[in-house]
Amino acid sequence: MTDNPRVPLVLISGLAPGPNADLAERLRLAEAGTAVVHxxxxxxxxxxxxxxxxxxDRDQLTVLELAHGCVSCTLREDLLPLLRKLSRMPQVRRIVVRLDEAMEPEPVSWALHNVLVGERPVIEDVDLRAVLTVVDCAGWLADSTGDDTLAERDLLASPEDERTVAQVALSQVEFADLLVxxxxxxxxxxxxxxxxxxDRVAPSIPRVELSSVDGKTVLDAVxxxxxxxxVTDMHGPLLRGQPPLHTDCGIGLLTFTSQRPFHPERLHDAIDVLLDGVVRTRGRLWVASQPDMALWIESAGGGLGVGHAGPWLAAxxxxDWAAxxxxxxxxxxxxxxxxxxxxAQELVVVTDQATPDEIEAALNGALLTEEELAAGEQEWLRYPDPFGEWHEEPCEDTETDPEKHDVNASNRKDETQ
Structure with a gap:
């Protein structure tokens, strides 16, 4: 850690470029020495x-040409070094980064803490004070519950980007400290x-109206x-705060738990229930064919991914418990x-048109039977397993993209594509 005080940093995310820029400008004008990067x-x-x-008075536009066009390259090759450079300029008192609409703030935060620029991470130069996510009220509901891909909306963050708009919309609000x-x-x-x-995907995050935002005081609402x-602890609480348990406007909340493993093939068949009439799924899976490794599942819209979340404590x-x-x-x-x-199994599912009973029945049907459970782990290891290190739906018979592989939970936070 350097002896110099860290420069305050604010991240702005959201799918609507106009309101995002409006919020960034309010912060810039509110405090002299605020640098806005986009x-x-x-x-x-x-x-x-x-x-x-x-x-x-400086307004500088630079065209960057990258050897490989992706968010990871943009972060590593330009944004992180730029933040360090700005933090060392005496005239810079605060930095506001307005993320591209296709960017999720959590991988950016992970990079701040874990990617070395020189010999140190950039978090030693900046102090992340808040993540602000702008919610465009006219279109956010359709975005968060629809099946459009980023490609269909011309919002790709890399040529290989297969995320849905819903995945980005929900990730942005879930990671926020304040919703605007x-x-x-x-x-x-x-x-x-x-x-x-x-209320159900971001129950503890306060909301303010952009029209009433004062750039000088908005961070007081954090x-x-x-x-x-x-960064999300994949073995921690699945929801921050206390979401309503009752159904409202057809939106419900289901918590699925079990201390019995899933059969890999039956789970793969049951996954479709999490893609139709479901707003969001997040949680940990115990799959019989991978008894020592916890799997992490996320779904939104028509997109779903399953990846490694590191070994169970009992593996x-x-x-170590102390770690x-x-x-x-x-x-x-x-x-x-x-x-x-x-x-154990632990999933939180935010439902829309699907009924919690339907989802619970499908997931229960994918668990091992009493006979299968009694057969033991050596028999489980023989089960055909459609889940690799990273599994996506819709499932395609193509070679696995090595950049989607999860070695452990923390590596996944470095995925910015």
């Missing part, structure tokens, strides 16, 4: 990124339904216990099984 990725498929820096609502919904029903979704860039190569978070130790202690340890 990377436009709309031509990244050609290896071109347009970077704009605004600081005082822009504009108005098209009708009262859409407004109420969007609010019901936000709660004292906000995550401020803390032979599992982490994991207090929350993980507490959860493991409460559910510890004499034979299987902390292995």
């Amino acid at each position: 990377h436009d990725l709309r031509q990244i498929h050609s290896g071109v990124v347009r970077r704009r820096i605004r600081l005082g 609502l822009a504009g108005a919904a098209t009708d009262a029903w859409s407004a109420a339904k969007a609010s019901a979704v936000l 709660p004292a216990d906000a995550r401020r860039g803390e 032979p190569d599992g982490p 994991v978070s207090p929350e993980r130790r507490t959860l493991a202690s409460l559910r510890w099984d004499p034979l299987f340890g902390d292995r």
